[in-house]
Amino acid sequence: MHVSIVGSGYVGTTIAACLADLGHEVVNVEIDEDIVATINAGEAPIHESGLEERIAEHAGTNLRATTDYAAVRDTDVTFLCLPTPQADDGSLDLAVMRAGAESLGRALATKNDDHLVVVKSTVLPGTTEDVVGPILEDESGKHVGDDLELAMNPEFLRMGTAVTDFLEPDKVVVGATSDDAAATLRELYAPILSREETDLVETDIREAELIKYANNAFLASKVSLVNELGNIAKAYGADAYEVLEAVGLDDRISERFMRSGLGWGGSCFPKDVDALRAGAREQGYDPALLDAVVAVNDAQPRRLVDSLAAHVDLEDARITVLGLSFKPGTDDIRKSRALDVIEYLQDRGAAVVAYDPVAMENVRPMYPDVEYAESATDALADADGAVVATDWPEFDDLAFGGMAQRVVVDGRRIDVDETELDVYEGLTW
Ligand SMILES: NC(=O)c1ccc[n+]([C@@H]2O[C@H](COP(=O)([O-])OP(=O)(O)OC[C@H]3O[C@@H](n4cnc5c(N)ncnc54)[C@H](O)[C@@H]3O)[C@@H](O)[C@H]2O)c1
Ligand SMILES: O=c1ccn([C@@H]2O[C@H](COP(=O)(O)OP(=O)(O)O[C@H]3O[C@H](CO)[C@@H](O)[C@H](O)[C@H]3O)[C@@H](O)[C@H]2O)c(=O)[nH]1
Structure with a gap:
């Protein structure tokens, strides 16, 4: 099938490379x-396991990229993979989606055949x-249900494991305006849907849209509940990890x-939970539980810094932050809890030295006054204390011998040889 993908960020690039891998012609x-x-x-614009080799294999054959929307006319289906960020008040900002839909609609105006547009x-x-539908209709002169079909196909991939999550999902959710649209997506995803482990959910568009938010709200709530239980466990002197x-x-x-600890960050949970809360309020419903889910999450970075301050006078102290990305396996720092930790440390007068295997270049422009180290060991040298903000596997079994004061507060439960440290404290254990 000929597929166009509008937006080539984390999602658009991943699904383009994967659909090319499944044999489709992708632009x-x-x-x-x-x-x-x-x-x-033939290179990957983002750090994602398994992506670089797939782009290298398919670029120039059945995968290409362009700035020219006219390319959509040679395809049967277009996926919109544009960002849907938050406005200042937390609500969903659709400006980029509108702009993308306008450009897509204009390009489709001179396509003679039918076209399927899928909101991803x-x-x-x-x-x-x-x-999206009305903008496409206005700009293209086509009509939904006639020569234009609409579908909504939410994406559940996680950063760091995006390629395998896309190719081996638990479920594929398709909301469509017609049986033809759903059939096209069944054909496109045939190799994925043939897996026994993958369920196909066919539903209406509105339900498909909400399934995505409900999924993320559920997972974010689970981690906040786990963090609340972790905080309570620690207050009782119990190990939250054994309990949970x-x-x-x-x-x-x-x-x-x-996994309890520093809480959830990333480009999805924070903005999606906020958008759902704002949307619910707009619909006249007060989302008290989701408000609490966010409050619990927002408290964890300060709790981490407070725990460190109980052992180290932070004023003028040299403090190491291990890990900057919002989770291991990605260079994405959007809403990373590590950034809150840096700010709280700096507020209290600490000099921060940071290390992350892939995300430092993304953080440097935002925090030019942080010192960036070449390795975790370098970052720990002469430090008066350290915090673990991201559970990168390479932090397991670190040597802490170079620290001036061997005090570590761990927000992610890495493997630590506690005998090497004077103080080792887990955020929730
Ligand atoms: N990142 C994830 O793990 C993930 C997972 C599932 C769903 N999602 C959702 O998928 C959507 C995209 O997320 P993302 O993380 O890939 O975003 P992103 O910011 O990484 O990528 C978006 C891309 O769109 C491009 N773009 C912006 N305006 C454009 C336009 N008018 N025409 C063409 N390209 C344009 C940007 O330059 C950028 O490369 C969001 O709604 C997000 O919530 C993200
Ligand atoms: O037990 C856990 C699991 C996760 N996290 C944190 O939760 C955040 C999100 O992690 P994860 O869900 O693995 O990463 P994302 O890439 O943000 O993926 C989520 O957001 C995507 C975008 O919507 C969805 O597609 C995915 O299904 C959904 O898991 C990270 O900060 C993790 O450190 C924990 O603190 N404890």
Whole structure:
């Protein structure tokens, strides 16, 4: 099938490379010329396991990128993978989606055949049919249900494991305006849907849109609940990880997403939970539980810094922050809890030295007064204390001998040889 993908960020690039891998003819339409040039050179514009080799294999054959929207006319289906960020008040900002839909609609105006447009971006119920659809109709002169079909196909991939998550998902959710649209997506995803482990959920567009938010709200709430239970466990002198491991053996609860600590960050949970809260309020519902989920999450970085301050006078102290990305396996720092930790440390007068295997260049412009080290060991040299903000595997079994004061507060439960340290404290254990 001929597929165009509008937006070549984390999602658009991943699904383009994966769909090319499944044998489709894929073109990425992206406004950023650097990203276009990178993909056409056979390289990955983002750090994501398994992506670089797939782009290298398919670029120039069945994968290409362009800034020219006209490319969509030679395709059967277009995925909109544009960002859906937060406005200042936390609500969903659709400006980029509107702009992308306008450009796409204009390009489709001179396409003679029918076209299917699939919204992949995370959007609140009603956006696909009431915002994107009308813009496409106005700009293209085509009509939904006639020569233009709409579908909503939310994406559940996680950063760091994006390629395998996309190719081996638990579920594919398709909300469509017609049986034809759903059939096209079934055909496109046939190799994925043939997996026994992958369920296909066919539903209406509004439900597909909300399934994505409900999924993220559930997972974010689970981690906040786990953090609240972790904070309570620690107050009792109990180990939250032992407690929750046992709780997770209950099938109804599950062992996954049970790691307490510094809380959730990233480009999705924070903005999606906020958009759902704002959307709920707009609909006249007060989302008290989701408000608390955010409050618990926002408190964890300060708790980490307070724990360190109980052992180290932070004024003028040299403090190491291990890990900057919002989770291991990615260079994405959006809403990373590590950034809150840096700010709280600096507020209290500490000089921060940071290390992350891949995310330092993304943080440097935001925090030019932080010292960036070449390795975790360098970062720890002469430090008066350290905090663990991201559970990168390379932090397991670190040597802490070079620290001036061997005090470590761990927000992520890495493997530490405690005998090497004077103080080792876990945030929730
Ligand atoms: N990142 C994830 O893990 C993830 C997972 C599932 C769903 N989502 C959702 O998918 C959507 C995209 O997320 P992302 O993380 O890939 O965003 P991103 O910011 O990484 O990428 C978006 C890309 O769109 C490009 N762009 C902006 N305006 C454009 C235009 N008018 N025409 C063409 N290209 C344009 C940008 O230059 C950028 O490269 C969001 O709704 C997000 O919530 C993200
Ligand atoms: O037990 C856990 C699991 C996760 N986290 C934190 O939660 C955040 C999010 O982690 P994860 O869900 O693995 O990463 P994302 O890439 O943000 O993926 C989420 O957001 C994506 C964008 O919507 C969805 O597609 C995915 O299904 C959803 O898991 C990170 O800061 C993690 O450190 C914990 O603190 N404890």
